[in-house]
Amino acid sequence: MGERLGCIDAGSEYCPCHLAETNDCLICSQLQGKSFCDCNWSGVCIYQNFHWCGDKKNDMRTVAEGRIMERKKVHEEILLLKLGVTKTLARQLKQPGSYVFLRDPEKPYFFNVPMSIMDANENTGEIHIAVQIVGPKTKALMACKDKILIKGPYWNGVLGIKKLKTTKGENVLLAARGIALAPSVLAIKYLLKNHNKITFIMDPGKLGMVFVHDYIKNLNLETIELNFKEEKGLKDFRNILKKGNYSLVYSAGSDRFHKRVENAIEDMDEDIKFAITNNTHMCCGEGVCGSCSYKTKGGTTVKMCKCQLEPKELLEGRNVNV
Ligand SMILES: Cc1cc2nc3c(=O)[nH]c(=O)nc-3n(C[C@H](O)[C@H](O)[C@H](O)COP(=O)(O)OP(=O)(O)OC[C@H]3O[C@@H](n4cnc5c(N)ncnc54)[C@H](O)[C@@H]3O)c2cc1C
Structure with missing residues (x-):
């Protein structure tokens, strides 16, 4: 059995894509050149759709x-x-x-x-x-x-998106630094729609500026400003994490920032879901050019513009140190 991988485009109007035409689909075993059906996709059959499209990909962006x-x-x-x-x-x-x-x-x-x-x-x-x-x-x-x-x-700007989207009526901690404050706004709005209680930690980062105030000022959430690069900031973050009974933590920043957040979660020894922004270099976005190639621990080369990997696996594989 091949590795079970997730594709952000699976089942969307952009599926099947170029990768189906070259037998490199992330999900469908038949569109990986195998002669049997063995996938974990519960949506409309990608193989069948491919045939309906005349053995061609669906529309392109x-x-x-x-x-x-x-x-x-x-x-x-x-x-x-x-x-x-x-x-x-x-x-x-x-x-x-x-x-x-x-x-x-x-x-x-x-x-x-x-x-x-x-x-x-x-x-x-x-x-x-x-x-x-x-x-x-x-x-x-x-x-x-x-x-x-x-x-x-x-859509693949967040890894662990399924966990974020299925979190409802829980306490959620979002931590974002620098320019990565930007993608946090949509995440906050989605989580609020699902009746979650949100603590948003904003680190101005090297830019020294929090530029999202206008976007969140009317939203019902608690905001805290701190600097993760300072010992005090990290200590404060750990305290907030300990006291908040959070079921999901979303981290938006560099991979080193993610690692700091992940380390704090691991020290808690509790089952907290983790989602991160996707920092891979991307150029075509279609799983083809190769700028976002990543070798999984199972040895498969995947394109991170489409592939949903576990944040923990990615950070481990990239050998990120704080
Ligand atoms: C899904 C996603 C969302 C992003 N969202 C934002 C955003 O909202 N605002 C923002 O300012 N930046 C964002 N970025 C990062 C932005 O794409 C890069 O800063 C930009 O590509 C740098 O290109 P450059 O030619 O200006 O600089 P370069 O000199 O090429 O690179 C400067 C820095 O950007 C990184 N980088 C270079 N090329 C890429 C690339 N193709 N993809 C990702 N990182 C790269 C390099 O590691 C380096 O740290 C995002 C990246 C991704 C993958």
Whole structure:
């Protein structure tokens, strides 16, 4: 039996994908070239869908021209963008873990850069994104004045998403640092809809700025600011974790940040669910280009733009130290 892997696109309108055509489907054993059926997918049969599509992949994501409705430079390194998109795309991007590829229309396709959705409004057809300007692709976005290219929707921005989505009426702790405060907003909104009680720990990080206040000010949650890089901050975090009776912890930051949070959870010796933001380098988002390749402990090479792996396995495999 092959490894049981999860695919974020399985059963969506973008499934079956390119990987089915090349016998590299993450889920379906027949679309991995085997002659028998052996999958753990409980949705509509991917193999059957593939045949219905004429032994071809389903529709591909398209590149749309988005309208820049607002651009605010709130920090030397942070640009907040409000983009006008179709209501359908805005609705598809309301899920926690949603992201798109952005690009300056004047630049070639390899300037596509993955960016998390901070907020989305399907009634007005708006999405909000916070960009940290770090290198060539993000610097190129600075040149966009009225228009920007948007490819999406993509959803694998959070690993452990199923745990997040099935948590209802519980106490949840979210910890986010720096630019990763952005994807926390959608996670918070989803968790609140499911009647969870939320503590949101915000670490301004190297940027020294919490830029999400406007997005969470009307939400019912407890917020705490602290710095995980300081001994006191980490100690405070551990105390909050101990006292809160949390059933899920969501970590948004670098892999080292995730590891710090994971270590604190492990020291608790309690069964706490764990979800993290996906920090893999991504370029095509379709499981093809290879920039997000990762070798699982079972020896399978998977593409992390689509594959849902256990946060613990990924951090272990990447040998992340704090
Ligand atoms: C799912 C996802 C969501 C993201 N959301 C946001 C966001 O909301 N806001 C934001 O500012 N940034 C986000 N990022 C990170 C952003 O994509 C990178 O900072 C960007 O790709 C850097 O490109 P660059 O050419 O400007 O800089 P580079 O000089 O190429 O790299 C600068 C830094 O970004 C990392 N990086 C480089 N290429 C990638 C890549 N293709 N994917 C991921 N990391 C990369 C590098 O390790 C390095 O630390 C996200 C990344 C992913 C995978």
